[in-house]
C-alpha cells in the first residue's frame with residue numbers, strides 16, 4: 001500500500017451514487033481506495049480487485065482509512081461518524097434527509113475531524129447558490145418558489161439541494177420560499193428557483209443529467225479535504241476558492 005496517499009473508504013457503496021464512486025475513484029490516483037461499505041456487504045462488480053466490500057454490521061472492522069465518502073441514508077449516519085472519529089479520518093458526506101440533530105452532530109464531530117457535508121456536489125449548484133443569494137437580496141418583495149424534480153426512488157422531499165437553495169433565499173431576503181417536489185421517472189435532479197413579481201418572473205434553473213458529476217465532485221472534495229485540520233468545510237468555498245473547477 002502507498003501510505004503517502006490518503007486512504008479512501010466509500011460508504012453506501014451499493015447505491016446509485018456508491019457504484020458511480022467505485023467506478024470513478026480510479027480517475028483519482030491521489031486517493032487509494034481501501035474499502036467499501038454497504039448495508040448488506042454483498043460483492044459489487046464495480047469494486048476493484050482486492051478492495052473488500054463489508055456489511056455495515058462490520059464497520060468497526062474496516063481497514064484504516066483517512067477519508068470516507070458517504071452517500072447512504074440517514075439511518076447509517078451515527079455509526080459512520082463514530083467510525084471516522086475512531087480512525088481519525090475526514091468525512092465527505094452527500095447524504096440528504098439528515099435530521100436537525102444529525103446536522104448538529106456534524107458540527108460537534110467537526111471539532112475533532114474535518115467534515116464536509118453538502119446537499120449537492122455539482123459545480124453548477126455551487127454557483128447557483130451564489131446567484132440565488134444575490135437574486136433574493138435584490139428581490140425581497142417578490143414571491144419565491146423552489147420546484148425540484150427527482151427519480152421515483154428518492155426517499156426525502158424536499159431534496160437537500162432545494163433546502164440549501166431555500167437557505168440562500170432566506171439569507172438574502174429574510175423569508176423562506178415555498179417548495180414543490182416531483183418524483184418522476186429517472187430524473188437525476190432538477191432545481192428551479194423562481195422569483196415572481198408584478199408582470200415578470202425570474203427563473204434560475206439547474207439540471208443534472210448524469211450523477212457522475214456528484215461523484216466526481218465528492219472525490220474532488222475528498223482530495224482537497226484529506227490532511228486538513230478539524231473543522232466544518234463548505235464544498236462551494238473549497239471548490240470555487242481556487243478558481244479551478
Ligand SMILES: NC(=O)C1=CN([C@@H]2O[C@H](COP(=O)(O)OP(=O)(O)OC[C@H]3O[C@@H](n4cnc5c(N)ncnc54)[C@H](OP(=O)(O)O)[C@@H]3O)[C@@H](O)[C@H]2O)C=CC1
Pocket residue numbers: 011012013014015016017018037038039040041056071072073074075076093094095096097118119120121122156160211214
Ligand atoms: N449531495 C449530492 O450531491 C447527492 C446526494 N445524494 C444523496 O445520497 C444518498 C444516496 O443516494 P443513492 O445512491 O441514490 O441511494 P441508494 O438507495 O441507491 O443507495 C443507498 C446506499 O446506502 C446503503 N444503506 C442504506 N441503509 C444503510 C444503513 N442503515 N447502513 C449502511 N448503509 C446503508 C445502501 O446499502 P444496501 O444497498 O445494501 O441497502 C446503499 O449502498 C441520498 O441521501 C441522496 O439524496 C444523491 C446524489 C447526489
Ligand SMILES: O=C(O)C1=N[C@H](C(=O)O)C[C@H](O)C1
Pocket residue numbers: 096119120150154158159160161162188189190
Ligand atoms: O437523491 C438524489 O438523487 C439527489 N439528491 C440530492 C438532493 O437531495 O438534493 C442531490 C441531487 O439532486 C440528487
